[in-house]
Amino acid sequence: MxxxxxxxxxxxxxxxxxxxxxxxxxxxxxxxxxxxxxxxxxxxxxxxxxxxxxxxxxxxxxxxxxxxxxxxxxxxxxxxxxxxxxxxxxxxxxxxxxxxxxxxxxxxxxxxxxxxxxxxxxxxxxxxxxxxxxxxxxxxxxxxxxxxxxxxxxxxxxTDVFGLDAAFPAVLLALVLPALRDRSTRTAALAGVVIALIATPFLPAGLPVLLALAGMLFYRAGKPALEDAQNE
Amino acid sequence: MNNTPLVLVAIGVLAVGTFSMRIAGPALRSRFEMPERAQQFLAAAAIVLLTALVATSALTEGHGPAGIARPAGVLFGGILAWRKAPFVLVVVAAAATAAGLRLLGVP
Known part of the structure; x- marks a missing residue:
């Protein structure tokens, strides 16, 4: 482009x-x-x-x-x-x-x-x-x-003095929130969060976030739009 | 720092490795036509990763908890975002909350 x-x-x-x-x-x-x-x-x-x-x-x-x-x-x-x-x-x-x-x-x-x-x-x-x-x-x-x-x-x-350490997670959170309105994605993301937080004390940096992908086991893809609308 | 060649090699490998991981997806997907469902799955996986990144960077520092000021700031920003406040307000409010709490002596 x-x-x-x-x-x-x-x-x-x-x-x-x-x-x-x-x-x-x-x-x-x-x-x-x-x-x-x-x-x-x-x-x-x-x-x-x-x-x-x-x-x-x-x-x-x-x-x-x-x-x-x-x-x-x-x-x-x-x-x-x-x-x-x-x-x-x-x-x-x-x-x-x-x-x-x-x-x-x-x-x-x-x-x-x-x-x-x-x-x-x-x-x-x-x-x-x-x-x-x-x-x-x-x-x-x-x-x-x-x-x-x-x-x-x-x-x-x-940069903690300016609260920038809080600004960056907030930036990402604001940007992913719309996608989390989809229930299946939200379930997978929450499972991933739990996994990552549990793993953080024990594993080197980077690995806990990667393990969060196991949350995708809870993801159910591709519900038709009609069914989604009925679930709202 | 007294080992310049080794540092250069380490930076070089880190750069090549990181770039390879970044271009792996685009390179792979230019060869295959991805079905709609697989695309949805991959998009959701990216959201799962980003959400986990939000949680770990908001709540943890190294291998331990991140204190109170930072999670409080992120939470406040998150609530504002959820109420569909403008993005700028979300970011500034999160930073100001954390910075303000620290000024008051909150860790």
Missing amino acids: PMRSIWRTLDRGLARDIGLVCLADSVVGLSYGAISVGGGLPLWVPILLSIVVFAGASQFLFVGIVAAGGSPIAAMAAGLLVNTRHIAFGLAVSDVIGSGWRRWPGSHLMTDENVAFAMGQDELKQRRAAYWAGGIGIFVCWNIGVVIGGLAGSVITD
Whole structure:
């Protein structure tokens, strides 16, 4: 989808919502850059990770382990584990990303936020616009934030003060709520939540969320629209 | 940090591995025509993952609980979202609630 077409399809409200998430991501990027450099890592480490990996949770984990003197291989393994959820995201949004060469940049731009934005739209055209605008916006804002945070050092290291740690789950929650109005999806999601929460104390980061997919055992697909209407 | 080559290799493998996981779905689905039911199933699976991510990131920190301020903020944002408040309000209210509670000394 050409850029012009993305901007034409996005309505103003959605563009504003995406802009807000980009802004919040850039502040988290500031803290990530600052924490990395403050922890004794050279500036190129957080910046390179942000460009070539571009997955916030795994980047925090990576720099946290390496800055604490841990093995880079362990940091890499932990990062890969946290990022496994992208396999499921990729299966869900592949038609949103598009075909041909677009799959390459489109896949790299996959984040929790723009996947959630895309799933929240009704029509394929809007899904595409939300996914691409969100992905490009977050990529640009995140990387700018990381560079500034890394250069400025200890300006913002604790985004909890601003409540950003609560803002991100709230963003995703607001975006998945419409999909949770479907009863079957909701049952599966709630089962997944229980599984993930039970597993969290015992398993390394990333694995509990992946285990939540077992909640799909409770999913019953494809009820006809008529039957759904009668159940309302 | 005194092992630059090893860090570079680790970043490289993490980047290639992450990209492979991201492109696996699009690459696979360009070869097969996915039936409608399978597409519904995959969309629901993504929602299940995102919901679990909401729960774990709202309620847990590392292997333990995340305190009170953060879950309270997410809960307030969630209620506003459920009542169909504007997205901006949801996000700002969640952050402000958590930040405000922390100012008051709530963990």
